[in-house]
Each structure stands twice: as C-alpha cells, then as structure tokens.
Amino acid sequence: MSLLDLTVRNVKRNFRLYSIYLFSMIIGVIIHFTFSALMFNGDVLDTLSNRQNFKNGVTIASVVIFLFIILFILYANSFFMRQRKKEFGMYLLLGLSERQITLMVFYETLFIGAISLVTGILLGGLLSKLFGMLLMNLMQYDQVISLSFPIQAIGSTVGLFLLLAFIISVQSLVMVRRVQLVELFHAKEKMEKPIKPSSLLAILAIILLVSAFIVISRGIESAMWQDHATVSMIVVAVGIIGGTYLFFRQFAGWLLQVIARRKKYHEGNTVLWTSSLRFQVRGNTLNLTFISLFSAAIILLTCFVTINYKVQFEATGRNLPNDIAFESLDAATNGKLDSLIGASAHAVKDHRTLIALTAEQTTDKEVTFDNSDYYLPGLLLVAEKDYNDMVDYRGHGDRRVDLQAREAVSLSQGTDVENRYSAGNLPKVGVQTNSTAATATEFELVERRDYALLGWSTDPLTSMDKKPAVLVISDEAYQELRENATAKSFEIYAIEDAKNAEALSKEVHAIVSQTEGAYYSSFADVYSVQIESSSLLLFASGFLALIATFALASVIYFKQLREATEEQRQYAILGKLGVNNREISSVIRKQLLFVFVPPLLLGVLHSWFIIKYSILDSVQDFPGLVNVVFGILGAYFLIYLLLYLSSTSLYYKIVTQKTA
Known part of the structure; x- marks a missing residue:
C-alpha cells in the first residue's frame, strides 16, 4: 500500500476529526480571500476619494490577518497532531520512518488544502461582495458592488496555503521527532497534578486587580496620571496581567479548595465537577489568562473604533460648522464666488x-x-x-x-x-x-x-x-x-448636500487662495477624508475583531474537545457506577460554567474600566456612546453564551458516546 492510499484511508476512517481540521482550513481561506478580494475590487477603489489611504490601511490590515490565519491554522494542526499521536506511534512500530509519516501528513494537507481553496474562494467571493456593500454603507456611499474574483486575490490565497502546507509539514516533523515511541502510545493518558493553592497568593491576585482598577478609575486627567504616568501604567499592566494570571492559578484553586471543605461537599454532584476542575487548574491557567486578556483586547478595540466612527460624524460638523466660509475679498471677487456657488448643483x-x-x-x-x-x-x-x-x-x-x-x-x-x-x-x-x-x-x-x-x-x-x-x-x-x-x-x-461638494469646494478655494493668507473653510474638504478614514478603521478593526473572536472560540473549542476526549474513560466509569446521562449533563454544565464565566467577567471588567475612564469620560458631550458600548458588550455576551452552549453539547456527546 502506497502512502497516497494510506492517506485516503486515514481521511475516510477519521472523517470526524478531519472534518474539524477541514472546517478550520476553509474558514482561513474565506477570511483571507474575502479581505484580499475587497482590496482589489474595482468598484470600491473607484468610489473612494482617498484611494491611497485605503490601500495603505488595507495592506496593514491584510498583514495582520495573514499572521492571524497562520497562527490559527498552526494551532488547529497542533491539536490535530496531538489527537493522532497514538496513530503515529503505530506507524513507527510497523516500520514507517519519520520522513514517510511527514510526507503522508503533507499529502493530507495538500488534499485538505485543495478542497479548502475551492470552497473558501467561492464563499469568500460572495462574502467580499457583502462586506464591500457594508463598507460603502459605513461611508454613506450609494455604490453598487459587483461580485468579483480578482486574480491578485486568488494568487495571494494560493500562495498563502502553499506556504502553510510547507510550515505544517515542518511542524508535523518536529512533533513526531520530539516524542518517544512509548509516549506516543500514552499521549492521551497523562493527567495533570492538582496544584496546592496559597491563600496569600489568592489574596494578592485580588489586590493586584483592584489596584489596577483604582488607578484606571482616577482618569487620565488626574494628577496621578499627569504627574506619574509611567508608574501608573506599570501598576495597571502588572495589576491586570499579573492579577489575572494569579486569579486563575491561585484564587480559582483556592476557591475550589474552599468548596471541597464544605460539609455538604459530597451531596449532589459537587464532588464530580469540582474534582475534575482541580486537576485542570494547572493546565488551564495560561489558556484562561489568555482568553481573559484577549477578550478584553477584542472588546476594547471594537468599542474604540465604533466610538471613533460615531464621534467622527458629529465631530466633523463641530469642527466645520459652515458648509462654505471664506474671508470677504473685493466686491468683484465676492460677486464671482456668489455666482459660482449659486449656479452649482448645491442650492x-x-x-x-x-x-x-x-x-x-x-x-x-x-x-x-x-x-x-x-x-x-x-x-x-x-x-x-x-x-x-x-x-x-x-x-x-x-x-x-x-x-x-x-x-x-x-x-x-x-x-x-x-x-x-x-x-x-x-x-x-x-x-x-x-x-x-x-x-x-x-x-x-x-x-x-x-x-x-x-x-x-x-x-x-x-x-x-x-x-x-x-x-x-x-x-x-x-x-x-x-x-x-x-x-x-x-x-x-x-x-444642499454639503458632504458631496468636493468639486465646488475646489473651484471656490482656487479663487480665494489667490489672495495670500485669506481664510477659507469647507465642510466637504474634511468630511470625505474623516468619514472614509474612520469607516475604514471601523471596517478593518471589526474584521480583525471577528477573526480574533473566531480564533478565541476555536481555542476554547479545541481545548474542550481535547479534554472531553481525555475524560471519556472517567465518564464511562461513572456510567457503570450508575450515574445517568442527565446527571452527567449537569456535571458538564457546571464544570464548563466555571471555565467560561470567570474569563468573560474579567475580560469585560478590564475593558469596561479602560473604556469608561479613558474614552467615554473624554467624550461625554457626544450622546448615545454608552449605549453603543453596552450593545457591544451584549453582543459579546451572546457570542460567549452560544459558545458555552455548543461546548457543553459537544462535550456531552463525546463523553457519552461509549456510555449511552
């Protein structure tokens, strides 16, 4: 049997595992092609007044998206490879070399990549049209965006995944070489040791978090920030990062220990979900810390660019309250300008x-x-x-x-x-x-x-x-x-229609500027620049936030999938001991609730304090911005809720498939 035949049989035999990896690859292609197609869309470029700014902004965003996709696919591949360590151990035992296994993985990547490219480009083309329409709507332009598949976008997407195929092959080779044969057979049977929490460190976690919140709440205009900005920033950084880490490393373990010492600990199913969590604290610390800080960053970025977008519309009007204003010149010139404005398409x-x-x-x-x-x-x-x-x-x-x-x-x-x-x-x-x-x-x-x-x-x-x-x-x-x-x-x-009076403004300015030092001001000169810039910033940041949220969801998803697979045997034992599926479902919900809620709450708290005291307080005279922030927080809560419900459902299906 050739390696190619073995590859095809592997895909057929482990289709569920491969389907998860395939889905990740397709999402990566869709994201990259959607943004690339938009960058080269002629309808979008022809509409913009500041095409070069758009290209520069999109180029920077595309680099960030490119790196995001590589990291995301590598994370997905890392999970994929860990799930197959036992399989690779069998191949090594049967005489396959490390090079042959790596070549097999390369064939699999090419096969999955080919399907991902075709599917992702087709779906990405449709989404690029929708996102192009959204961008035009943000800029308040009535431009029709056609469905297009630019050759530059297709080329860059194919190039990206050829590069990914090479990187994945190298990553796979390193992972196969790094683990001994005996470890491969027992890769899924390792159990984390529960840490011994310290009450002092648990208290320190709360002190660090509270200290950071107090310093932030003083406001950037306070004497603390004005006179001791560096110290304040250090306190906030250490408080948020260090406090979050210790919260999950020590405070969470201490809290579980307190629950375990209660008299009613052995009543109900408390002992079942807490005992599992105590063994996971060590391994989950970095992940939960990352999820909290990453959630805060996503919320902060989304709120900042949305507030900036909302403020720009009113701020432009405040900065330029007059549609056209200029210093009076001689009577002849004033008459010429009055006739020019009166005869224009803007009444x-x-x-x-x-x-x-x-x-x-x-x-x-x-x-x-x-x-x-x-x-x-x-x-x-x-x-x-x-x-x-x-x-x-x-x-x-x-x-x-x-x-x-x-x-x-x-x-x-x-x-x-x-x-x-x-x-x-x-x-x-x-x-x-x-x-x-x-x-x-x-x-x-x-x-x-x-x-x-x-x-x-x-x-x-x-x-x-x-x-x-x-x-x-x-x-x-x-x-x-x-x-x-x-x-x-x-x-x-x-x-009339002052925001689209760029052409008229150029004509009037050409006449006024002939008098050196004469004052001239036009709303249209700034409106298109400001609105296009803020719209592009909102669009690109929103796109990045969407990708980041998806990446964060994938981290949580893959981790729950791995932990559920590792705990399959323990839940099978519980089934044999008489614990029914309803009770198992209750244990899973409580266990995952303890994993989902703290990172969400900390992430929201971190972002809210920064948004409230560093952004909202400085734009108090712009109405409705607090509602915008609450709307974004509500949307994030909803996404997190859906992710929690889907994770509990997936977790339950995996651990009960042998006990049902």
Whole structure:
C-alpha cells in the first residue's frame, strides 16, 4: 500500500476529526480571500476619494490577518497532531520512518488544502461582495458592488496555503521527532497534578486587580496620571496581567479548595465537577489568562473604533460648522464666488456675512485657548448679538451668551473640558485692536467654551490646517472698540448636500487662495477624508475583531474537545457506577460554567474600566456612546453564551458516546 492510499484511508476512517481540521482550513481561506478580494475590487477603489489611504490601511490590515490565519491554522494542526499521536506511534512500530509519516501528513494537507481553496474562494467571493456593500454603507456611499474574483486575490490565497502546507509539514516533523515511541502510545493518558493553592497568593491576585482598577478609575486627567504616568501604567499592566494570571492559578484553586471543605461537599454532584476542575487548574491557567486578556483586547478595540466612527460624524460638523466660509475679498471677487456657488448643483439655503474686529492678545494665549499652536495668528472679536444670531440659526439655542461690560467668552474649540470660571476667579485677557494704542483693553474671561463659530481653515488637498481664535465680547464693548479697530468680514454659506461638494469646494478655494493668507473653510474638504478614514478603521478593526473572536472560540473549542476526549474513560466509569446521562449533563454544565464565566467577567471588567475612564469620560458631550458600548458588550455576551452552549453539547456527546 502506497502512502497516497494510506492517506485516503486515514481521511475516510477519521472523517470526524478531519472534518474539524477541514472546517478550520476553509474558514482561513474565506477570511483571507474575502479581505484580499475587497482590496482589489474595482468598484470600491473607484468610489473612494482617498484611494491611497485605503490601500495603505488595507495592506496593514491584510498583514495582520495573514499572521492571524497562520497562527490559527498552526494551532488547529497542533491539536490535530496531538489527537493522532497514538496513530503515529503505530506507524513507527510497523516500520514507517519519520520522513514517510511527514510526507503522508503533507499529502493530507495538500488534499485538505485543495478542497479548502475551492470552497473558501467561492464563499469568500460572495462574502467580499457583502462586506464591500457594508463598507460603502459605513461611508454613506450609494455604490453598487459587483461580485468579483480578482486574480491578485486568488494568487495571494494560493500562495498563502502553499506556504502553510510547507510550515505544517515542518511542524508535523518536529512533533513526531520530539516524542518517544512509548509516549506516543500514552499521549492521551497523562493527567495533570492538582496544584496546592496559597491563600496569600489568592489574596494578592485580588489586590493586584483592584489596584489596577483604582488607578484606571482616577482618569487620565488626574494628577496621578499627569504627574506619574509611567508608574501608573506599570501598576495597571502588572495589576491586570499579573492579577489575572494569579486569579486563575491561585484564587480559582483556592476557591475550589474552599468548596471541597464544605460539609455538604459530597451531596449532589459537587464532588464530580469540582474534582475534575482541580486537576485542570494547572493546565488551564495560561489558556484562561489568555482568553481573559484577549477578550478584553477584542472588546476594547471594537468599542474604540465604533466610538471613533460615531464621534467622527458629529465631530466633523463641530469642527466645520459652515458648509462654505471664506474671508470677504473685493466686491468683484465676492460677486464671482456668489455666482459660482449659486449656479452649482448645491442650492444655497442661507448666506450671511459675519463681521469681526481684528486684534492681538497681549496676555498668555494658553489661558484663553487650549493648544494655542492650533490657532491662526491674531484674534477675532465678535459681538454678542452676532454670535447669538448664528447659534440661533444653527438651532443651538442652549449655546447663547449673556455678557456685560468687559466680560468675554473664548471659543476654545476642541477643549476636552469646558471651563466656566467662578465670579471671584476670572482670568484677565488683554486685547489690543490698534498697534498705535498706548494701552490694551482688558476683558474678564467668564467661560472657555468648546464651540466653533468659524471652523478650521481647510484645503481640498491637505484637509484641515488651523482655526481662527475667536473671542465673543459684549455688544457695548464691541461698539466701543469698533471705532479704532480694523474689521474683517466673512461670507458664510449653507448649501444642499454639503458632504458631496468636493468639486465646488475646489473651484471656490482656487479663487480665494489667490489672495495670500485669506481664510477659507469647507465642510466637504474634511468630511470625505474623516468619514472614509474612520469607516475604514471601523471596517478593518471589526474584521480583525471577528477573526480574533473566531480564533478565541476555536481555542476554547479545541481545548474542550481535547479534554472531553481525555475524560471519556472517567465518564464511562461513572456510567457503570450508575450515574445517568442527565446527571452527567449537569456535571458538564457546571464544570464548563466555571471555565467560561470567570474569563468573560474579567475580560469585560478590564475593558469596561479602560473604556469608561479613558474614552467615554473624554467624550461625554457626544450622546448615545454608552449605549453603543453596552450593545457591544451584549453582543459579546451572546457570542460567549452560544459558545458555552455548543461546548457543553459537544462535550456531552463525546463523553457519552461509549456510555449511552
């Protein structure tokens, strides 16, 4: 019998085991081809305004996906090989060499890989169309995505699995050579020794976790993080990683020991599920620690990119509140621009002129504006009435101001926390409207407000540049300063379908930019860049999170499959002793519940504390984000629940197939 005949017989005889491995390979092909086909899809590329950014982002994501798939397939193969050690031992005993066994495994990999490639490419092509439609929907583009099988994607997928076939063969050879013949026959009969838990180390685990949570909950704006950032990061890292490890290594073992010392320990089936877990603590520590930390990373990544995506839509509008705004030029140029905008496909909804006084601030600008380097030189003084008229038009009535005498409000757009000063603690702002004036006019700053009257200056090619520094002053002060100040006018337009007005913006900008230093701002210049970037980030990260979740589920799945196979004999003995299948099912549910719940809870706690105090607290003025986070946590709980139910069902079927 040739090696090829032996390979075919092995596949037929162990079809259930091979089917698990085949399923893993097909999933790997689908994931890789789906993303690759999307990267080379002409419909997607033709739609994007920033094609190069898309290619760069997808290339980086594809490398990560490539590494994920290799690690995932190697893990699946490692499990596959461990399940066949006894079989390989028999082949060695019958005279087959290690090279022949490795060659047989290579044939099997090619056979399974060929089926995986054909199936995965066909399914991946369909999924790439669906994911392409999802990406267009995220970017709010009405582009039809056609079904395609790019030759570049097919080539890269075939290349990946030829590489995998070689790596798997090397891995198989190493695993066969590393184990002695006697060990091969007893590969499934090894039993972990129960560890002796320490109550002190169990307490230390809780102390480390609580310490990390306390430091995180202080917030990144606290003195602890501002003055001792390095120490804080070390405490958090050691607390989360070390605390999680000790939780499963010591606290879980200590808790099982406490349960074993209870008077009612031998009543019911407690002794059955706890005794098995005590022997698994040592072997499960690293896996459960990895699952907890990996779960936290998946949730954190998903929440971060989703929040970023949700914030971008509103943040773009906040940063660029005017569809088109530019500094008034001469009458002829203004007329030309007005005609250009009026004749475009974007109907004018509103046109108004804002007049501001130009000035220089004589006091520290950082007191008035956060990150003063982001602002254009000089200062614009806007009358209270003009400001209130604009916020009323925008529907932001809650942002009106009521100023008296020398009171002022700075529009420090982008500040993390708005600051309204108390009556006895008003900072002084020196303003000089005329360079020949002997003294500066002094205002009292009553509030530093996160609001944009005039948005960032923009360029159709380079997006955002800097923003004007605006100080809102009382009408009385404005009228008093107007006599000796230079005024500057700004033309502000509201147009239909502003987000798709890139072409119009380029034409208007070309005219305005002929006057050196003239202010220009357009919502369309930034919208496509910001939304495409955040949509691509969300899509790629969501794709990676999906793969990571699948990989995590596979780790749990393969481990439960292995443990169920190893415990088959013990459950067969329980069946002979009179324990019925219903009782066995109850034992399995409780045993796996102890394995599933702690990693899930720790993963959620780790991610929630970081999300709450590092992300949500800094975007409190964006509504609905907490619900988004709870939605993601709920989805993860649901996935975990389904994984738990399927694992208990699989575990039960394996351990009872000889006792039923």
